[in-house]
Amino acid sequence: MRIAGIAGALLMGGLNIASSQVITSNSDEPTVYAYCQQFQRLYTQIREQTVVPDSARMQFSTIMKGLQSRFQSAESFRVDSLQRDSLRQTKDYFWFPVRGYSTSAIGGTHGEGYRGKGFDLFDYTVRGSHPAQDIFVVDRNQNNLDDRTSQPVDILSMSSGLVVSIETGWKPGSDYRGGNWVWVYDPNLHGLFYYAHNSAVHVVTGQWVQAGQKIAEMGRTGFNAYKTRSPTHLHLMYLQIQPDGLPQPLNSYQWLITARTSN
Numbered sequence: 043m044r045i046a047g048i049a050g051a052l053l054m055g056g057l058n059i060a061s062s063q064v065i066t067s068n069s070d071e072p073t074v075y076a077y078c079q080q081f082q083r084l085y086t087q088i089r090e091q092t093v094v095p096d097s098a099r100m101q102f103s104t105i106m107k108g109l110q111s112r113f114q115s116a117e118s119f120r121v122d123s124l125q126r127d128s129l130r131q132t133k134d135y136f137w138f139p140v141r142g143y144s145t146s147a148i149g150g151t152h153g154e155g156y157r158g159k160g161f162d163l164f165d166y167t168v169r170g171s172h173p174a175q176d177i178f179v180v181d182r183n184q185n186n187l188d189d190r191t192s193q194p195v196d197i198l199s200m201s202s203g204l205v206v207s208i209e210t211g212w213k214p215g216s217d218y219r220g221g222n223w224v225w226v227y228d229p230n231l232h233g234l235f236y237y238a239h240n241s242a243v244h245v246v247t248g249q250w251v252q253a254g255q256k257i258a259e260m261g262r263t264g265f266n267a268y269k270t271r272s273p274t275h276l277h278l279m280y281l282q283i284q285p286d287g288l289p290q291p292l293n294s295y296q297w298l299i300t301a302r303t304s305n
């Protein structure tokens with residue numbers, strides 16, 4: 043079932059990666075696109091619990107270190123940790139990920155919906171944490187359309203990056219919590235954005251996206267997000283990759299409240 047998606051992505055992946063300087067492949071290292079495929083495969087295995095957490099952790103670390111080294115071999119992506127810190131504080135770096143909405147759409151008061159403690163990306167049985175911000179829209183009849191415009195709500199990439207994995211096959215009844223999601227790797231920050239519960243995904247694995255570019259449309263996909271008690275929202279998570287290649291959730295609230303917005 044996933045074959046068609048991958049084949050499509052294969053065709054587009056090589057062409058679409060705008061920063062072609064990244065993929066000068068004069069070594070035996072896997073290409074950027076190969077790392078994306080590995081990421082997609084691994085994340086699916088984690089979700090299906092067909093890989094043990096320790097093995098998943100090792101594979102993940104290898105993929106992230108590989109991606110980092112591929113990008114760092116390109117001049118424009120050589121960012122040290124000092125530059126990274128200043129980028130994160132640059133006002134114009136991030137776009138608010140929900141078109142037509144801004145700070146007031148973030149769940150909870152002052153972003154209190156974020157609970158990073160106890161999160162383990164590699165163990166799907168661990169629950170209770172919510173290392174993310176939920177961003178809500180006005181959709182009282184839960185038809186995935188903005189009640190104010192009767193249009194779908196665009197999900198925008200918060201920063202420029204590489205689409206490392208997508209899911210488009212979620213169906214009601216599936217117990218996958220993320221529904222149809224997009225993972226974007228930002229090589230400047232060396233971190234991953236995760237956009238979940240989309241109704242439609244508008245990018246493919248291996249594609250380069252610009253900050254503020256539409257990547258999906260908001261939806262209600264995902265085991266809990268589909269339920270009537272859940273208001274329509276985007277689940278936004280950011281994982282900072284550590285020197286050991288492993289992810290650490292980071293609260294994106296400060297980025298969101300200073301992000302550029304679009305109508």
Ligand SMILES: [Zn+2]
Pocket residue numbers: 172174175176276277278
């Ligand atoms: Zn959430």
